[in-house]
Amino acid sequence: MTNEFKQDTIALHGGQTVDPITRSRAVPLYQTTSYVFDDTEHAASLFKLQGSGYLYSRNANPTNDVLEKRLAALEGGVGAFAVASGQAAVLLAVLTVAQVGDEIVATNALYGGTYTLFERTLPRFGITVRFVDGADLAAIEAAINDNTKAVFTETIGNPSLQIADIVGISEVAHRHGVPVIVDNTFATPYLAKPFEHGADIIVHSTTKFIGGHGTSIGGAIIDSGNFEWNAQRFPAFVDSNPLIDNRSFVEAAGKAAFVTKARFELGHDLGATLSPFNAWLFIQGLESLSVRIRQHVSNAKAVATFLEQHDLVEWVNYPTLAGNAQQDIAAKYLPKGAGSIFSFGIKGGLEAAKTFINAVELLSHVANVGDSKSLVIHPASTSHSRLTPAQQISSGVTPGLIRLSIGLEDIDDILADLEQALQKAGVQALVTAKEEQ
Numbered sequence: 073m074t075n076e077f078k079q080d081t082i083a084l085h086g087g088q089t090v091d092p093i094t095r096s097r098a099v100p101l102y103q104t105t106s107y108v109f110d111d112t113e114h115a116a117s118l119f120k121l122q123g124s125g126y127l128y129s130r131n132a133n134p135t136n137d138v139l140e141k142r143l144a145a146l147e148g149g150v151g152a153f154a155v156a157s158g159q160a161a162v163l164l165a166v167l168t169v170a171q172v173g174d175e176i177v178a179t180n181a182l183y184g185g186t187y188t189l190f191e192r193t194l195p196r197f198g199i200t201v202r203f204v205d206g207a208d209l210a211a212i213e214a215a216i217n218d219n220t221k222a223v224f225t226e227t228i229g230n231p232s233l234q235i236a237d238i239v240g241i242s243e244v245a246h247r248h249g250v251p252v253i254v255d256n257t258f259a260t261p262y263l264a265k266p267f268e269h270g271a272d273i274i275v276h277s278t279t280k281f282i283g284g285h286g287t288s289i290g291g292a293i294i295d296s297g298n299f300e301w302n303a304q305r306f307p308a309f310v311d312s313n314p315l316i317d318n319r320s321f322v323e324a325a326g327k328a329a330f331v332t333k334a335r336f337e338l339g340h341d342l343g344a345t346l347s348p349f350n351a352w353l354f355i356q357g358l359e360s361l362s363v364r365i366r367q368h369v370s371n372a373k374a375v376a377t378f379l380e381q382h383d384l385v386e387w388v389n390y391p392t393l394a395g396n397a398q399q400d401i402a403a404k405y406l407p408k409g410a411g412s413i414f415s416f417g418i419k420g421g422l423e424a425a426k427t428f429i430n431a432v433e434l435l436s437h438v439a440n441v442g443d444s445k446s447l448v449i450h451p452a453s454t455s456h457s458r459l460t461p462a463q464q465i466s467s468g469v470t471p472g473l474i475r476l477s478i479g480l481e482d483i484d485d486i487l488a489d490l491e492q493a494l495q496k497a498g499v500q501a502l503v504t505a506k507e508e509q
């Protein structure tokens with residue numbers, strides 16, 4: 073029923089059927105590990121992916137279920153699996169399609185944690201990731217071979233803000249029978265709709281804007297239901313599986329084959345499931361997502377304009393600013409705005425950047441984004457510090473780059489804090505210039 077409603081209504085009601093016994097208006101928190109089976113047959117059927125009911129909260133939980141259904145409805149997918157972190161969402165999405173000997177093609181402007189997972193950890197398990205320039209569709213196509221199991225990108229790259237040409241990437245990938253996985257964390261379902269442009273799987277770090285209040289770590293995998301799992305490249309989706317009564321995942325789950333396989337195999341075996349309490353907190357966050365994002369975007373635009381006009385600022389990278397090279401692609405994929413995370417550089421380079429970050433008072437210097445509070449960090453020495461200098465450059469992380477995540481405080485207070493920190497950095501830049509003379 074909820075898919076018929078508009079987005080803001082789905083964010084409040086999606087996935088919830090009011091409990092007929094208690095009539096609780098709020099989604100109840102089912103803080104339970106397990107569920108009483110009807111009888112032994114019922115128990116056995118659940119273990120084989122038959123019948124209805126809950127089995128154990130590592131596999132599924134009624135509170136998580138509401139979050140999953142709500143996220144799936146907001147993204148326009150057929151199902152979702154809520155997991156313990158954004159990092160787990162990326163890993164489990166990849167492991168649902170790839171195993172030892174397989175390959176993934178990834179755009180190189182990614183969150184540092186994802187980059188390191190792909191570059192250092194997945195190869196230890198026999199999965200090779202080929203990094204390519206996300207703006208170069210020919211390079212993406214050239215990197216796909218018989219072993220490729222997915223193309224991975226971020227809607228808005230962290231922190232380069234490179235916006236993925238999801239239509240182009242999906243056309244290239246689908247030509248070769250390969251699905252596209254998109255990390256939609258920076259955009260949220262309010263600003264971008266990757267499935268409408270051809271993406272097959274979406275992952276989120278719900279830790280960020282979806283939670284919105286910096287209280288909980290979590291993630292989600294969402295299945296569009298659109299990808300045709302072909303026998304040649306994806307036998308594990310179409311071959312009969314003894315664990316589910318000799319059916320295949322496609323036979324057992326139809327369009328939701330991907331998310332069902334992710335939950336049944338990796339949710340069960342690896343155990344990176346989201347706790348119900350965090351699911352419940354993310355449901356609270358989702359209810360106000362669109363209102364918050366509208367204010368995030370409005371504040372971010374004001375800050376980007378302020379910085380762009382500031383004498384002490386060298387450059388600002390916010391996709392919808394006049395003259396930004398990504399204006400057209402932003403208009404196509406992010407018609408309601410380019411989010412509230414962006415980057416800039418100040419005169420005086422790295423030293424001035426450090427002075428600026430140490431001088432902010434209202435903004436918080438933390439390793440996070442997408443909080444209701446305004447945040448700042450220096451990615452080259454933190455979130456992307458595990459990358460080599462060359463990898464940092466190819467990911468769009470230059471030494472002096474400062475990343476901002478603009479929150480919901482009064483815009484005058486945000487600008488005043490930025491101004492006083494810029495002035496301190498400006499003094500520092502003058503001192504450094506004098507010393508170098």
Ligand SMILES: Cc1ncc(COP(=O)(O)O)c(C=O)c1O
Nearest residue numbers: 157158159183230257277279290
């Ligand atoms: C774009 C993106 N994806 C995934 C993650 C990982 O999410 P989590 O910290 O919830 O594991 C992050 C974290 O910053 C991120 O920025």
